[in-house]
Amino acid sequence: GAVVSQHPSRVICKSGTSVKIECRSLDFQATTMFWYRQFPKQSLMLMATSNEGSKATYEQGVEKDKFLINHASLTLSTLTVTSAHPEDSSFYICSANSGAYKEQFFGPGTRLTVL
Amino acid sequence: GENVEQHPSTLSVQEGDSAVIKCTYSDSASNYFPWYKQELGKGPQLIIDIRSNVGEKKDQRIAVTLNKTAKHFSLHITETQPEDSAVYFCAASKGSGGSNYKLTFGKGTLLTVNP
Numbered sequence: 159g160a161v162v163s164q165h166p167s168r169v170i171c172k173s174g175t176s177v178k179i180e181c182r183s184l185d186f187q188a189t190t191m192f193w194y195r196q197f198p199k200q201s202l203m204l205m206a207t208s209n210e211g212s213k214a215t216y217e218q219g220v221e222k223d224k225f226l227i228n229h230a231s232l233t234l235s236t237l238t239v240t241s242a243h244p245e246d247s248s249f250y251i252c253s254a255n256s257g258a259y260k261e262q263f264f265g266p267g268t269r270l271t272v273l
Numbered sequence: 274g275e276n277v278e279q280h281p282s283t284l285s286v287q288e289g290d291s292a293v294i295k296c297t298y299s300d301s302a303s304n305y306f307p308w309y310k311q312e313l314g315k316g317p318q319l320i321i322d323i324r325s326n327v328g329e330k331k332d333q334r335i336a337v338t339l340n341k342t343a344k345h346f347s348l349h350i351t352e353t354q355p356e357d358s359a360v361y362f363c364a365a366s367k368g369s370g371g372s373n374y375k376l377t378f379g380k381g382t383l384l385t386v387n388p
Contacts, residue, residue: 164316190374201362201380202317251316255374261307262376264316 160186160256164265171242172273179237179268181252187232188254192262193225196249208235208252242272275300277365279379287387292353294382296363297345305368306346307376308337311360320361321348324368353386360384 161184171177181191189210194202206227207215214227226238239246251267276299286292298306304325309317323330323337323346330337334353339346350357360383364376 162316192375201378204375207375253316260368260374261319261322262374263319264309266316267314269314 160184160254160261160263162252162254162263162265164250164252164268166268167266168269168271170271170273173243174241176238176240177242177270179239179250179252179270181235181237181254181265183233183254183256186254186256188235188256189232191229191235191252191254193227193235193237194251194253196251196267198249202251205237239270242270244272246270247272275303275365275377277363277377277379279363279382281382282380283383283385285385285387286353288353288355290353292348292350292357292384292386294348294361294363294384295345296347296365296379297343298365298377299344300365300367301341301344302367303365305366306337306339307364308335308348309362309364311362311381313359317362350384353384355386355388358384358386 163182165180191208193205196202204217205220208227208229210229216222229235249267253262253264279296307322310320311317321335321337323339334351336349360381362381363379366376
């Protein structure tokens with residue numbers, strides 16, 4: 159299947175700082191990428207749909223000014239958690255569609271811990 | 274919107290036995306149903322998927338069945354091995370372009386295969 163990478167895999171930051179997470183499609187181009195958040199022992203919750211060259215579409219209840227998404231190229235989307243607080247600590251995962259049937263492939267995730 | 278229910282939440286089997294996980298969906302317009310395996314601390318991995326134009330699909334020890342009338346689909350794993358132990362998620366989407374590729378996930382099933 160298609161390969162999606164994320165960087166960093168883990169990040170620890172102080173409360174009030176901003177953190178940027180990168181999502182890359184390594185062997186295909188992705189006009190659409192998705193960002194999810196997953197709390198321990200819970201399912202994946204879609205945060206936003208990232209569209210190359212246009213604004214992201216956020217799910218209800220997700221603050222667009224707090225979770226900034228930029229999809230500047232067909233292989234890179236970034237999620238910036240601004241002014242992070244301990245309640246933002248979570249596992250953030252991106253995904254992208256690839257292939258003739260548009261299967262969705264996930265990155266390895268980024269563990270964010272806000273102290 | 275779409276709602277996906279998944280059962281059971283935990284499943285423990287002996288090595289070599291079969292495991293079955295069931296999901297139901299609410300939106301009759303959904304036509305794409307993937308299954309993901311997620312190991313601890315990793316991103317979800319697509320293991321099999323099915324589209325609404327078929328009733329069953331098999332890949333070695335894994336099979337998925339779909340009943341469109343009843344709006345439910347199931348994952349079957351035969352001859353289970355300890356390495357099958359993980360959390361399994363079902364999902365549903367409308368499977369067409371742009372944001373319609375958005376997946377709605379079930380809550381997950383923790384499968385434990387005992388040696």
